[in-house]
Amino acid sequence: MKVLPGYGPGRSPSPGRDRAMASAESVRSALYDQLDAWRGVRYRPGGLSTSGVDCSGFVYLTFRRRFGIDLPRTTRRQxxxxxxxxxxxxxxxxxxxxKTxxxxxxxxxxxxSGRFLHVSTKRGVMVSNLEDSYWRKRYWKAVRIPR
Incomplete structure (x- = not known):
């Protein structure tokens, strides 16, 4: 039997760890809800609606609507x-x-699990895998936005 850190006989889960796990699950759930609502919406440069959206616009709208966080509008500023x-x-x-x-x-x-939500120029809003050769070769960096 594998015992996770912070668990075991006579030990209770860490409240901070439980909060972080619950937070990660709520973020994951919100992202899948966003995917369900936007799946297949086509790519449109500068777009900010379900009639067409670009990658940074989709991120901007997702964070504003799902998390109440205002991000910059452009990829460079994000x-x-x-x-x-x-x-x-x-x-x-x-x-x-x-870097595309x-x-x-x-x-x-x-x-x-290596999956990310984004707007493909050919397929619209979708999920891709970081390990796909196209994305693996072009990966640049990641940032965490305080919530």
Whole structure:
């Protein structure tokens, strides 16, 4: 039997850890709800509605509507928000950034297990995997937004 840190005979779970786990689950749930509401909405540069949205606009709207957090509108400014987090320490709600061209950046929202929510230029709002060769080669950085 594997005993998790903070658990075991005579030990109760850490309240801080329980809060963090509950928070991660609520963020994950909100992101899947957002996916259900927006799945397939097409990509449109500068778009901010279900008739078309771009990657940074989708992140902006998701954080505003699901978490009550106002982020900058552009990918460049979103990349400067929050604090850097390593790829191996990603948590639900972290912003993940990619270099998709010399001056072009792409942003998505990490969900769990290597999956992130974003707007594809060809397929619209969808979930992709960080380990897919396209994304793995272009991964740039991630930031955590304080909630």
């Amino acid at each position: 990349a400067g928000s929050g604090r850097y987090v390593s790829r191996r320490h990603l948590q639900p709600g972290d912003l993940v950034f990619f 061209g010399i001056f072009t950046r792409h942003v998505g929202i990490y969900i769990e």
